[in-house]
Amino acid sequence: MDGFKPYITGDGSVGLYSDEFNDIYHSGYGALSEAYEKFVFPVEIKKDNLNVLDVCFGLGYNSKAFLNYYGKNKKINFDCLDINKNLFFLSPFIKTNHKLKDYFRKDKNDSKYVRLGKYKKYKIEDWVNQILIKNLYQEFGDDFLVKNFLGEKKFRPFFEPRIIKFDKFYQKRGYKTTKTQNKPVFLHNIYYQYLSKRYKYLFSNDIKFNFYIDDARKTVKTLDKEYDVIFLDAFTTSKCPQLWSLDFIKELYRLTAPEGVLLTYSNSVLVRNTMIESGYFTGKIINEDNKQIGTICSKSKSKIKYHLDDYETGLLKTRAGIPYRDENLSQTSSVIFHNRELEVENSNLISSSRYIKNKGVLK
Numbered sequence: 001m002d003g004f005k006p007y008i009t010g011d012g013s014v015g016l017y018s019d020e021f022n023d024i025y026h027s028g029y030g031a032l033s034e035a036y037e038k039f040v041f042p043v044e045i046k047k048d049n050l051n052v053l054d055v056c057f058g059l060g061y062n063s064k065a066f067l068n069y070y071g072k073n074k075k076i077n078f079d080c081l082d083i084n085k086n087l088f089f090l091s092p093f094i095k096t097n098h099k100l101k102d103y104f105r106k107d108k109n110d111s112k113y114v115r116l117g118k119y120k121k122y123k124i125e126d127w128v129n130q131i132l133i134k135n136l137y138q139e140f141g142d143d144f145l146v147k148n149f150l151g152e153k154k155f156r157p158f159f160e161p162r163i164i165k166f167d168k169f170y171q172k173r174g175y176k177t178t179k180t181q182n183k184p185v186f187l188h189n190i191y192y193q194y195l196s197k198r199y200k201y202l203f204s205n206d207i208k209f210n211f212y213i214d215d216a217r218k219t220v221k222t223l224d225k226e227y228d229v230i231f232l233d234a235f236t237t238s239k240c241p242q243l244w245s246l247d248f249i250k251e252l253y254r255l256t257a258p259e260g261v262l263l264t265y266s267n268s269v270l271v272r273n274t275m276i277e278s279g280y281f282t283g284k285i286i287n288e289d290n291k292q293i294g295t296i297c298s299k300s301k302s303k304i305k306y307h308l309d310d311y312e313t314g315l316l317k318t319r320a321g322i323p324y325r326d327e328n329l330s331q332t333s334s335v336i337f338h339n340r341e342l343e344v345e346n347s348n349l350i351s352s353s354r355y356i357k358n359k360g361v362l363k
């Protein structure tokens with residue numbers, strides 16, 4: 001967990017802060033709630049066989065919430081991209097299912113119970129984490145065994161003991177036998193350990209996680225599937241411009257299935273204009289409180305439920321909408337910032353502040 005600082009977010013799920021990026025991985029509102037509301041609920045699934053691309057997998061909240069919600073009786077292939085291998089390894093153990101009592105604490109002064117955060121009933125069930133563990137062993141083998149952080153006392157409150165127990169069992173009795181396909185022996189062990197047949201799904205190949213540990217800019221160039229769902233959950237544009245550049249988004253456009261969707265938490269003018277310039281139809285993600293909580297993009301107009309209005313569309317055509325460029329997908333963030341600054345200085349477009357002052361007139 002070097003360089004990561006775990007904390008409990010508003011819905012009780014664990015979030016991380018990164019020293020390296022000086023940024024949070026998850027909103028204080030709730031890591032799991034955000035995953036469901038921004039990356040899962042806006043998707044409409046009609047197929048039984050899906051390809052999902054998770055750009056910036058991190059702790060995997062988005063893919064895990066998606067699997068939990070849509071996964072039963074579906075075939076799903078998750079291609080998971082992140083530059084940091086340790087996050088893949090942490091993912092199945094992170095605590096998300098806090099009990100109701102964890103949301104309350106006794107107030108010091110009047111000893112009443114006060115609510116700590118917005119309690120939501122979103123869940124990641126154990127089978128999701130167990131499938132993830134199976135896939136991590138399949139991909140990394142004994143490397144995945146070296147998980148020293150699980151033993152560190154200070155991190156214990158952030159991990160789920162049931163999943164650690166399952167992992168220990170799977171490690172000792174299971175994963176080598178699943179590798180050699182000795183299913184009866186493995187099932188026998190599982191049966192007597194847990195007295196349950198629920199673990200049979202571990203032998204199904206319906207759910208597959210593939211892990212790509214590299215700069216996502218390099219990885220996308222090597223991919224050639226058509227994805228039904230793409231999650232783009234990079235750090236903000238001011239921290240990680242390389243994953244919001246026009247050139248990078250064009251790669252994601254290339255990988256999007258004709259009826260596929262790309263989802264992101266960002267509402268920024270720059271991001272939305274970049275999406276439109278890449279060729280996407282681009283709309284808003286609206287939550288149950290009628291708030292804009294993200295952006296949804298597709299090659300198919302019919303996938304966009306909430307379109308941008310004229311005022312919002314006009315705003316994209318101001319200087320604020322000028323995209324980042326990263327022609328060979330290899331520039332450093334400072335070069336990308338610098339080049340955009342030059343482009344903004346030399347642009348004939350009006351500034352967003354003037355547009356707002358003019359109440360939506362583009363001159």
Ligand SMILES: C[S@@+](CC[C@H](N)C(=O)[O-])C[C@H]1O[C@@H](n2cnc3c(N)ncnc32)[C@H](O)[C@@H]1O
Nearest residue numbers: 025056057058059060061062082083215216233
């Ligand atoms: C906001 S966090 C993603 C949170 C994640 N979706 C989750 O559920 O925990 C951003 C992630 O981007 C990753 N990242 C940063 N730069 C990257 C790059 N160039 N390529 C791939 N991943 C990158 C970080 O390691 C971090 O996990």
